Amino acid sequence: MAELDDIIHQPLRLRIMAALNALPSGVGLEFARLKKLTGATDGNLGAHIETLSKAGYVAVEKAFVGKKPQTTVTATAAGRGAFARHVAMLQEIIAASGGKP
């Protein structure tokens, strides 16, 4: 049986993983775009990306585009797997209740 993932379950981290998992494998999102999509603040987003990165769920790549630093966050294979299991668990919980919230 799948289990809820404590790391992913936190609301902002769930939004980050949902955004990254909506992309094809290997494709990432720039920090600014991720911030806009998740509605997070700079500091908050940075801290939660750090947590996901430590768990091996996302890869963070820093580069310079011209003179501007650009951070790109990508879901790793382990992150995609964990997210899929997390979603399956959520669906199981709903199914176990007979589909009633």
Next chain:
Amino acid sequence: MTTPEKAGSTMIDSQQASEALSEINEIARRVRQSRIYNLASMIMIMWGVLTFAGYLVTYLAPRYAGYGWLAVYAAGIAGSIVVSASQHARSGVRTFDIRMFSAFLLFVAFGFFTNWLGHFTPRQMGTFWPIYFMLVYTIAGLWVGEAFVAIGLGVTALTLIGYFFIGDAFDLWMAFVNGGGLILGGLWMRRS
């Protein structure tokens, strides 16, 4: 409300599970929309610049308008393919495949057929084509995002104002309304 279930060290009930899934779906929808907007904005800005040039040539040198518009369409189609291909290589979004290209050709062919059938004057053609293209934007917007609807309806309204109320400067008006409208719309989409 159902009994909370324990999994890992986190306990949630079905209500919370349902909310989490809704949140995931909403974020996924936003990501898809953002990627469509990103690609569409680049293509819109390119078509905006080309259309601006086309109307300007029509206004300043009407004798060469036909050649000007042929060049606009050729550059626009080639540019759309290049932008789409580079975006596909970078992010995996494919929007301009052979089916899309065939649909575009059929769409343009029907436009020419309508012009021929209706014996449109140059001014009427200058009004018909932007409205015809904006109709597609508006319809597509019903599925992919309200920005397309706003741009489609806005440019259509300004085009009709030009047709009915702007005299000899109609092509100049259209350069700013249609070309400028597409450029501004594209820039707006990039920020969305």
